[in-house]
Amino acid sequence: MSELPPSDPVAQPAIPVATLVPETAAPAQAPMLLEARDVHKSYWLGDKEIHVLRGATFGVRKGEMASLVGPSGVGKSTFLHVIGTLDPPTQGQVLFEGQDTGAMPEETLSRFRNRQIGFVFQFHHLLPEFTALENAAMPALIQRLPVAEAHKRAKEVLELVGLGHRMDHRPGELSGGEQQRVALARALILKPKLLLADEPTGNLDEATSEGIHQLLVQLNQQLGIAALVVTHNPRLAERMPRRLRLADGLVVDG
Amino acid sequence: MKKPFRTAALLLALVLYAIAFASQLVLRRFLSVHGLLSADEVLIVSFVAQTLVMFVTGFAVTFVARSSGWRELGAASLLMVGVAFAALKKIEPPSFSPDHYLARTDELVVWALLVGLAGFLLALWGGSFALIIGASESVELKSGYEAGIARTHLRLDRSMLLRLAWIGLSIPGTFFGVGIVFDRFSNGHQVPLWSLPASALSFLAFLALLGDWIRSRVREARLKPGQKRKRPATQVMTFISIAGVAVGVWALTVVLAVMSGFELDLKKKILGTTAHAMLQRFTGDMTEWRTIAPKIRAVPGVVGASPFVFGEVMISHRDALTGSEIKGIEPSTVGQVSELPKQVIAGEVAWIDDPSQIPRLPAKPHAALSSDLQDQDPDQYLEDTYERRKRHPEEDTASKIDDDALFKIPGICIGKEMSHALRVWVGDVVSVITPLGDMGPTGPVPRGKNFRVACILYSGMYEYDMKFAYIGIPEAQSFFRTKDAITGFELKYDDVDAARGLGHRVLDALGNFPYRMRDWTDLNRNLFSALKLEKVAMGIILTFIVLVACFNILSTLIMLVLEKTKEISILKSMGARDASVMKIFVFEGMTIGFIGTAMGILMGLASCSFVERFGLKLDADVYYISSLPVIVEPGQFAVVALISLCLAYLATLYPAIKAAQLSPVDGLRED
Ligand SMILES: Nc1ncnc2c1ncn2[C@@H]1O[C@H](COP(=O)(O)OP(=O)(O)O)[C@@H](O)[C@H]1O
Ligand SMILES: [Mg+2]
Numbered sequence: 001m002s003e004l005p006p007s008d009p010v011a012q013p014a015i016p017v018a019t020l021v022p023e024t025a026a027p028a029q030a031p032m033l034l035e036a037r038d039v040h041k042s043y044w045l046g047d048k049e050i051h052v053l054r055g056a057t058f059g060v061r062k063g064e065m066a067s068l069v070g071p072s073g074v075g076k077s078t079f080l081h082v083i084g085t086l087d088p089p090t091q092g093q094v095l096f097e098g099q100d101t102g103a104m105p106e107e108t109l110s111r112f113r114n115r116q117i118g119f120v121f122q123f124h125h126l127l128p129e130f131t132a133l134e135n136a137a138m139p140a141l142i143q144r145l146p147v148a149e150a151h152k153r154a155k156e157v158l159e160l161v162g163l164g165h166r167m168d169h170r171p172g173e174l175s176g177g178e179q180q181r182v183a184l185a186r187a188l189i190l191k192p193k194l195l196l197a198d199e200p201t202g203n204l205d206e207a208t209s210e211g212i213h214q215l216l217v218q219l220n221q222q223l224g225i226a227a228l229v230v231t232h233n234p235r236l237a238e239r240m241p242r243r244l245r246l247a248d249g250l251v252v253d254g
Numbered sequence: 255m256k257k258p259f260r261t262a263a264l265l266l267a268l269v270l271y272a273i274a275f276a277s278q279l280v281l282r283r284f285l286s287v288h289g290l291l292s293a294d295e296v297l298i299v300s301f302v303a304q305t306l307v308m309f310v311t312g313f314a315v316t317f318v319a320r321s322s323g324w325r326e327l328g329a330a331s332l333l334m335v336g337v338a339f340a341a342l343k344k345i346e347p348p349s350f351s352p353d354h355y356l357a358r359t360d361e362l363v364v365w366a367l368l369v370g371l372a373g374f375l376l377a378l379w380g381g382s383f384a385l386i387i388g389a390s391e392s393v394e395l396k397s398g399y400e401a402g403i404a405r406t407h408l409r410l411d412r413s414m415l416l417r418l419a420w421i422g423l424s425i426p427g428t429f430f431g432v433g434i435v436f437d438r439f440s441n442g443h444q445v446p447l448w449s450l451p452a453s454a455l456s457f458l459a460f461l462a463l464l465g466d467w468i469r470s471r472v473r474e475a476r477l478k479p480g481q482k483r484k485r486p487a488t489q490v491m492t493f494i495s496i497a498g499v500a501v502g503v504w505a506l507t508v509v510l511a512v513m514s515g516f517e518l519d520l521k522k523k524i525l526g527t528t529a530h531a532m533l534q535r536f537t538g539d540m541t542e543w544r545t546i547a548p549k550i551r552a553v554p555g556v557v558g559a560s561p562f563v564f565g566e567v568m569i570s571h572r573d574a575l576t577g578s579e580i581k582g583i584e585p586s587t588v589g590q591v592s593e594l595p596k597q598v599i600a601g602e603v604a605w606i607d608d609p610s611q612i613p614r615l616p617a618k619p620h621a622a623l624s625s626d627l628q629d630q631d632p633d634q635y636l637e638d639t640y641e642r643r644k645r646h647p648e649e650d651t652a653s654k655i656d657d658d659a660l661f662k663i664p665g666i667c668i669g670k671e672m673s674h675a676l677r678v679w680v681g682d683v684v685s686v687i688t689p690l691g692d693m694g695p696t697g698p699v700p701r702g703k704n705f706r707v708a709c710i711l712y713s714g715m716y717e718y719d720m721k722f723a724y725i726g727i728p729e730a731q732s733f734f735r736t737k738d739a740i741t742g743f744e745l746k747y748d749d750v751d752a753a754r755g756l757g758h759r760v761l762d763a764l765g766n767f768p769y770r771m772r773d774w775t776d777l778n779r780n781l782f783s784a785l786k787l788e789k790v791a792m793g794i795i796l797t798f799i800v801l802v803a804c805f806n807i808l809s810t811l812i813m814l815v816l817e818k819t820k821e822i823s824i825l826k827s828m829g830a831r832d833a834s835v836m837k838i839f840v841f842e843g844m845t846i847g848f849i850g851t852a853m854g855i856l857m858g859l860a861s862c863s864f865v866e867r868f869g870l871k872l873d874a875d876v877y878y879i880s881s882l883p884v885i886v887e888p889g890q891f892a893v894v895a896l897i898s899l900c901l902a903y904l905a906t907l908y909p910a911i912k913a914a915q916l917s918p919v920d921g922l923r924e925d
Contacts, residue, residue: 077923086827086918105320106832114829121922125824129406139828141399186828 030061032098033226034194036083036251039092041075052078054249055092060194063224065217067237070246076230077198079246083228084117084196085109114142118187118225122199124179126171126186132158132178133167136185143190150189157185161215177208181215188219195219195227202232209233260326263319267311267330271373274307275338308373312380322385322911327377335370342366382907385914386836400834403825404841407814409489422853424463426860427456433864488817491810496850498803499898503854504861506796506894511862513789514890515883520785521750523714524778526593527722529560529744530753531773533760539739546764550743553763555756558590558746563730563739569668569723571676571684578672580686580723582730582740591746594667594711594724600640601680601709603667606726610661612706617680635674643679655683664729665708669719673710682707686723688733703733750774800898803850804905807843811909815839815916822913823921832914839910840903847902851895858894862886 041053052075060066070076081087083094085101094101096116104112118139126135133154140150158167161181171179180200187195197216201209213229213236220227228244231237245252281300315323342362348355357365405411410418431453438450533550534540543561550559563582568575585603589595595603600619605611619640655663663683668676678684683704691701705725713719725733727740747756753773761771775782815822822835862884 081919081922084827086922110826110829110831112829113827119827125820125922127403127406127821127824138399138825141402142825142829142834144398147398 030063032059033062033064033096034083035059035093035095036079037093037095039079039082039089039094040249041078041082041087042090052249053082053089056246056249056251058083058244058251060226060228062193063220063226064242065220065227065240066229066242066244067240068228068230068244068246068251069232069234069237072232074246075249076246079251080196080198080228080230084119085113086119114139115190116193118190118192118195120180120183120187120195120197120200122202124171124176124183126179126182128171131168131170132163132174132182132185135171135182136189139186139190153189154185157189158182160188160219161185175208176204177211180204180208180212184212184215184219188223188225191223191225193226195225195229197227197229199230199232201236209236213239259319263315263323263326264329266318267315267323267326267377268333270307270311270314271330271334272337274304274311274373275334275341277307278304279341305376308376309380311373312377312382313384315377316381316384322378322381324378324381327374327381331370331374331377334373335366338369339363339366379904382911385911386833386840400837401841403821404838404845407488407818407838407842408492408845410845418849418853420459420463422849422856424456424459426856427453428460429857429860429864431456433867437867488810488814491806491813492846495803495806495810495846496853498806499800499847499850499902500853500857502796502800502803503851503894503898504857505799506793506898507855507858507891508861508865508884509792509796510789510890510894511858511884511886512865512882513785513792514885514887517782517785517789518885519883520715520781523718524781525750525774526597527713527715527718528774528777529558529591530747530750531745531757531760531771532742532777533559533745533764533769533771534742535768536770537768539736539741540743541737541739543740543743547743549763550745550760553756553760555747555749555752556745556760557748558587559743560584560587560591561727561740561743563727563734563736564741565688565730565734567723568687568689569666569672569676569684570687571678571682574676576672576675577721578668578686578723579721580666580725580730582727583724584727588724588744591744593713597711597713598667598709599670599712601667601707603709603724605708606665606667606724609663609665609706609708612661612665612681612708614657614660614681635670639673639677639679642677643682660706663704663706664726666705667709667711667724668707669722670710670712671716671719672721672723673707675720678707680707680710686725686733705729797897797901800901804847804898804901807846807902807905808908810846811839811843811906812912814842815909815913818913819916820921822916823918826916826918827922835916836910836914839913840906843902843906843910844899847899847905851898851902854898855891855895858891859886 036056036058039053039056040051043050043052056079068076068079078087082089085094085104088102096112101109101112126132127138130138133151136158137147137150137154140153141147145153155164155167158164161184163178163181163185166174166178166182169178171182174182184200187197195216200216201212204212216227216229217239219225229237229240237243243254245254278300281303282296285296285299312323312327315326319326339362342357342365343359346356347362347365348357431449434449434453438444540546540561547559547561550556561584565580565582567578567580569578569580570576583594583606585606588603598620601617602611619636660683666684666686668678668684673679676684683706685702685704687700687702689698689700691699693699711719711722711724713722731737731739745760747753749756753775757771757773761769825835863886865882865884866886
């Protein structure tokens with residue numbers, strides 16, 4: 001991402017077509033990036049077991065983009081957390097590039113989350129005390145990059161999402177769409193291989209949602225980042241190359 | 255945690271625990287045999303060594319176990335309780351209870367349990383450090399963003415820090431300044447020139463601070479309800495915690511400074527009158543003293559040695575009578591070992607040797623008398639002794655004796671309180687009576703002898719001024735019929751605090767037996783151990799204030815952790831390590847602890863110097879000291895700061911570990 005071209009500071013991301021790196025490999029032939037095998041997840045409320053995931057099996061290839069839909073409360077967030085290693089599955093495996101994440105010790109797992117996965121949540125979950133620039137730079141600081149380098153990258157990635165003119169604003173001073181863009185910049189700053197977005201447009205109006213989705217698709221095509229986007233909006237889901245549905249604790253195509 | 259790690263951790267814990275105990279025992283034995291250290295110092299050194307090893311144990315075990323490893327440490331500690339018990343049983347230490355000489359089994363059990371518990375806690379402490387730097391895999395000493403996040407939690411931006419520094423400096427500075435100005439203009443003391451503008455500046459800063467505060471209050475009062483900025487509860491709690499730590503540290507430093515002041519005052523007075531050490535034979539008097547005197551003086555570190563003869567007598571004048579400890583001294587050398595010549599308020603010490611110098615008329619008191627007597631009432635004293643003697647010549651026992659006889663009566667120096675009690679002045683004749691006189695038909699008959707008062711001494715210790723009397727060695731020898739023997743030597747060293755070691759040197763030079771040495775700590779053991787006990791007790795009680803303040807830190811941090819659960823989750827989802835989350839909260843607690851401690855130390859310094867200069871008056875007749883003595887011992891202040899910071903650190907551990915253990919999803923669920 002460091003060799004990204006400078007983009008003009010308007011709200012809409014504008015990336016010169018000439019610099020695009022076309023994703024040549026067809027997703028079907030690309031190597032498997034992340035795999036969930038027979039993943040179960042239960043929550044306990046008192047002695048009542050809530051069996052949310054019941055053997056979900058799923059794989060996403062390098063550079064692939066997919067949407068995940070399902071009614072509210074079916075377990076979409078839970079699924080995303082489990083495959084993003086934020087929450088261990090009750091049973092089953094999550095493999096990343098063939099490696100079992102369940103066997104990783106704390107430090108490796110942290111580094112894995114830091115470098116390989118970018119999260120975007122429904123509620124932007126930015127740190128309110130920090131500016132957009134500092135928020136976007138946080139993963140780079142966690143990686144212990146020098147502050148100057150982290151800020152340089154954060155600037156680049158903020159420009160990429162079209163927020164070059166809002167760097168010194170705090171989240172409270174940004175609109176919902178802008179906040180979500182900052183969150184996206186933060187997720188992308190370390191060039192992860194997989195982006196997990198949990199209803200990134202759930203709280204936004206139609207037009208803004210449209211912009212964010214366009215941006216997601218664009219980033220996927222440009223940077224080759226695989227993405228799994230949970231969404232409520234069937235129209236947006238339709239436009240994804242691959243569509244998944246979560247039902248009865250299982251992930252099914254369609 | 256995997257099994258092999260656990261076993262390795264347990265084994266390591268056991269080995270290191272064993273090393274810790276062994277180092278404690280070996281050091282104690284080694285140091286007490288060879289060293290120049292006192293028993294207390296040996297104890298401190300060996301315990302510090304053990305503490306360090308325990309600390310390292312926790313650190314190492316945490317690394318090997320790849321987690322806090324408290325189970326392994328606990329198991330090793332339990333085993334060590336058994337080992338300690340067996341070792342103690344073998345060593346047979348003295349009992350703490352006065353009823354027994356050796357410790358009984360139940361006492362040993364308590365000892366062993368305490369040893370195990372202390373070891374366990376210390377090891378956990380060491381382990382916490384390992385956890386903070388991320389012991390589970392690779393070490394990470396960096397802490398860039400953690401500090402930044404901690405600062406935003408506490409809302410410590412630059413202006414806030416500046417304001418805190420301003421408060422911290424200007425309030426104590428104002429106190430300090432008032433003390434200095436008072437000292438300069440009321441007591442007329444010279445003060446360093448820079449201190450006047452400095453105090454003026456801090457006073458101005460203080461006023462500005464006050465103005466600023468009032469202005470912000472006014473501004474806030476004018477705001478409409480909706481406009482008012484709400485201060486988060488945690489920020490208020492942060493300030494309360496800082497204030498709590500500051501007050502605790504302040505109390506601790508001031509009280510310890512006052513106690514040190516009393517102790518030093520006492521030490522000065524004691525060492526003014528009694529020598530640093532006393533050399534005697536185990537039995538009997540010293541007849542060979544003339545031959546060993548040069549040997550003693552030749553020992554490096556010995557700056558003076560003066561022979562003395564000691565006896566207990568009664569002294570009477572007219573119908574007044576008092577008991578006394580009388581010492582035969584050598585006026586020419588006594589100044590080398592004590593401050594006796596400087597304590598004279600009337601007469602001369604040298605007149606002991608040359609009684610013909612003692613005038614018939616009452617000798618005038620020394621000009622400096624009233625300042626010597628500090629704030630005791632010197633007029634009353636002089637009225638009762640010197641003036642009375644002038645006004646009532648008929649009470650003068652010496653007037654009936656003709657010159658020839660009078661100037662042959664040997665001289666005696668007595669303390670101020672004794673002269674008051676006996677109502678005598680320089681030149682008066684007193685009789686000294688020993689109950690162990692000649693054998694009469696019905697047993698020993700008291701024997702008396704007349705002495706003329708050659709000088710009056712004021713040591714500042716009531717006991718000494720009431721009890722001690724001094725005569726020449728030849729007179730003492732003939733009075734107690736000891737021929738040419740003396741009781742022993744009084745010694746003075748170049749370093750009071752090395753008295754014990756230097757005593758060993760002197761004894762070695764003399765071939766040890768039959769000589770024995772008692773230094774000033776031995777001679778005043780009761781007094782100093784009481785003082786020390788008092789100081790330790792006060793220190794512990796006041797440390798509880800700091801401890802309570804640290805509970806404030808604990809609850810503030812717990813609230814912060816609860817408030818920041820979401821943030822912790824976000825950071826973790828971005829790949830922040832457990833150790834990093836722990837660091838954030840340890841930073842916060844330590845910042846509170848550090849600011850509080852710094853403010854407390856500053857306030858302590860300021861109020862000590864204030865009291866030092868302003869001088870809190872004490873009733874001199876009660877305390878025998880005119881104003882509250884304070885001493886700022888930098889070491890003591892450093893220890894207080896260290897204790898406070900350690901407690902603050904301990905207080906951070908629970909919230910920090912809890913925060914680190916939060917799962918990333920705990921805070922992500924929005925409700
Ligand atoms: N920590 C939890 N404790 C108990 N139940 C939970 C917890 N998290 C999620 N659930 C339950 O799991 C189910 C799936 O939740 P979620 O994954 O948030 O659904 P979605 O994102 O599809 O709306 C819901 O019924 C929810 O109540
Ligand atoms: Mg959800």
